[in-house]
Amino acid sequence: MFAVTTLIAVSFSIGSFRIEEAERPFLYSVLLWIILTFSALSGLARSFVKEEEAGTIDVLKLSARPQAVFLGKLLFNLTLLGALELMIVPSFILLMSYQISFPGFFIAVIISGGLGLGAGTTIIAAMIARASTRGALFSALSLPLLLPLMITCIKGCERAAIGISSAGWPEVKIAVAYFVIMITMSLLLFPLVWEE
Amino acid sequence: MIYKILLTVWMAIIIVAAFLYAEAATGFPGETSRILFFHVPQAWVATLSFLISMIASAVYLAKRRVKADYLAQSAAELGFLFCILATITGSIFAKTTWGAFWNWDPRQTSIVILLMIYGAYFAVRSAVNDPDRRRVFAGVYSILAFVTVPFLVFVVPRITTSLHPENTMNPAHPGMDPKTLKVFLGSLFAYTGLFVWMLRLKIRVLTIEGLREPKFMSRKPDNE
Numbered sequence: 001m002f003a004v005t006t007l008i009a010v011s012f013s014i015g016s017f018r019i020e021e022a023e024r025p026f027l028y029s030v031l032l033w034i035i036l037t038f039s040a041l042s043g044l045a046r047s048f049v050k051e052e053e054a055g056t057i058d059v060l061k062l063s064a065r066p067q068a069v070f071l072g073k074l075l076f077n078l079t080l081l082g083a084l085e086l087m088i089v090p091s092f093i094l095l096m097s098y099q100i101s102f103p104g105f106f107i108a109v110i111i112s113g114g115l116g117l118g119a120g121t122t123i124i125a126a127m128i129a130r131a132s133t134r135g136a137l138f139s140a141l142s143l144p145l146l147l148p149l150m151i152t153c154i155k156g157c158e159r160a161a162i163g164i165s166s167a168g169w170p171e172v173k174i175a176v177a178y179f180v181i182m183i184t185m186s187l188l189l190f191p192l193v194w195e196e
Numbered sequence: 197m198i199y200k201i202l203l204t205v206w207m208a209i210i211i212v213a214a215f216l217y218a219e220a221a222t223g224f225p226g227e228t229s230r231i232l233f234f235h236v237p238q239a240w241v242a243t244l245s246f247l248i249s250m251i252a253s254a255v256y257l258a259k260r261r262v263k264a265d266y267l268a269q270s271a272a273e274l275g276f277l278f279c280i281l282a283t284i285t286g287s288i289f290a291k292t293t294w295g296a297f298w299n300w301d302p303r304q305t306s307i308v309i310l311l312m313i314y315g316a317y318f319a320v321r322s323a324v325n326d327p328d329r330r331r332v333f334a335g336v337y338s339i340l341a342f343v344t345v346p347f348l349v350f351v352v353p354r355i356t357t358s359l360h361p362e363n364t365m366n367p368a369h370p371g372m373d374p375k376t377l378k379v380f381l382g383s384l385f386a387y388t389g390l391f392v393w394m395l396r397l398k399i400r401v402l403t404i405e406g407l408r409e410p411k412f413m414s415r416k417p418d419n420e
Contacts, residue, residue, distance in 0.1 A: 123340065127320070127336065127337070130333075131320075131323040131324050137319060140316055140319045141316045141337065143312070143316075144309060144313045145340060145344050147312070148344055149347070178344075181343055182340075186340075189340065192335075196328070196333070
């Protein structure tokens with residue numbers, strides 16, 4: 001809902017001809033990632049809070065290994081992000097008439113950015129479920145960790161839109177490396193958070 | 197006590213020497229290069245304390261010694277202070293040499309992210325009520341944040357090239373004036389000494405506060 005509202009607000013107030021041709025690829029990729037990140041954050045924050053509120057968290061602790069719980073939640077979050085991107089990105093491109101020179105590179109940046117977003121925030125969601133102030137804390141904790149990823153993805157989308165030669169897809173590599181490192185660290189650290 | 201007096205005298209000598217003994221480096225407007233003696237050691241201490249905080253957090257998570265957590269928390273708080281000082285002195289220098297207090301130079305970008313990480317670390321600490329859980333969460337967050345920092349090295353240089361003076365002011369650079377080098381190393385030493393002194397004070401404060409913590413709140417460490 002948040003995603004659709006911001007998307008409509010942005011496209012209504014900016015339209016597709018308000019911004020000059022030369023500025024478009026850069027500003028559009030910034031806008032796209034702002035919409036994606038913030039709508040993702042509002043959804044992902046709930047993943048562990050739900051268990052805590054329903055009281056199912058204790059049973060889950062008894063019946064499953066922490067790594068299994070973490071990977072399950074991660075998979076759920078990644079599915080959620082995938083659905084979100086599938087909905088937002090095509091409608092953003094249509095509404096804003098966003099022209100992309102390298103569609104393959106663009107899609108790869110969007111997918112790898114989504115993976116990184118999910119991997120970086122799942123363990124934070126587990127932490128805030130046990131804290132006293134939940135809503136605001138999630139964004140406050142996630143954003144510093146996500147900033148390098150966001151800068152990378154904005155840069156990647158801009159390059160894909162303009163069509164600067166992108167041999168080796170460096171932005172995708174960085175995002176995938178981020179994904180792998182965050183998952184490795186989370187798997188190591190998650191049992192500590194889970195059993196506390 | 198003797199440490200405190202020696203440190204005060206040493207810092208006073210360094211401040212006088214920074215303005216009177218060392219000569220201003222060429223290639224910078226007026227006397228602006230003297231900021232080297234204050235800004236760089238502050239940035240160094242900020243980075244050092246970030247590292248100390250991360251290592252102490254890892255030690256706490258492995259061994260569950262409260263002392264390690266006191267060290268992590270103290271280092272983070274002092275690091276935040278020095279980080280703010282380095283940001284302010286840096287942007288004063290930026291104003292006089294580059295013309296604006298802020299222009300998203302790579303160094304400025306990375307220090308903002310460092311400030312954000314410290315801010316988030318304090319947010320974790322203030323949001324959790326149970327002391328043991330607070331320590332574990334803060335430790336976990338500290339390590340996660342530390343892991344993302346290297347990505348800035350890949351990301352940031354792609355945005356712009358840095359205006360930050362590297363070679364002219366780098367102590368490893370052979371072109372550095374010997375007088376400047378002497379004062380610079382002295383200042384680095386003074387700031388590190390100041391940091392250690394403040395760190396010990398802060399740990400003592402936390403230890404005393406820890407003694408007043410109600411006993412029923414603290415649990416035995418879980419042995420997995």
